[in-house]
Structures are given as structure tokens and as C-alpha cells.
Amino acid sequence: MYGVLMMVAAVSGMVKVANIEGRSGLLWGLYTFVLFLIIEGLLGGLVGVLFAGLGAFVLSYLTMFILKVVGED
Numbered sequence: 001m002y003g004v005l006m007m008v009a010a011v012s013g014m015v016k017v018a019n020i021e022g023r024s025g026l027l028w029g030l031y032t033f034v035l036f037l038i039i040e041g042l043l044g045g046l047v048g049v050l051f052a053g054l055g056a057f058v059l060s061y062l063t064m065f066i067l068k069v070v071g072e073d
Helices: 002-021 025-043 045-070
Strands: none
Touching (some): 002 045, 025 045
């Protein structure tokens, strides 16, 4: 249950950030979802779920920031 809540929080947060930045919320939400599954699969357990939620959001946001700085769309 906590995994689903963390996943929804991370994905919906990234979708909102992407929409504010004028980027595709669907694409960035899917990217965050895939990152969440990878991180949670590697770590597992309750601690893995917590790190997966936060880590997926942070990695997605950093990727978006780097792409913005580099100037790619």
C-alpha cells in the first residue's frame, strides 16, 4: 500500500512540474514511473519504497533541469 502511495505521489508531482515547465506531463510521468519500478526492484522492502518514491522524483527533476540547461527540448 505504501508503495502505491509513494508511486502516485512521485508520478503526480512530476506531471505537475512538467506541466508548469511546458513539457509533456505524460512523458515525464511515465519516465518517473519506470524509475520508481527500477529503484524499488533493486532495493525492495519498505525502505526501498520510500527511497524509490523520493529517488524517482529527484532523478526525473534533475534530468529535466539538465535538459533545460543544455537547451534540448
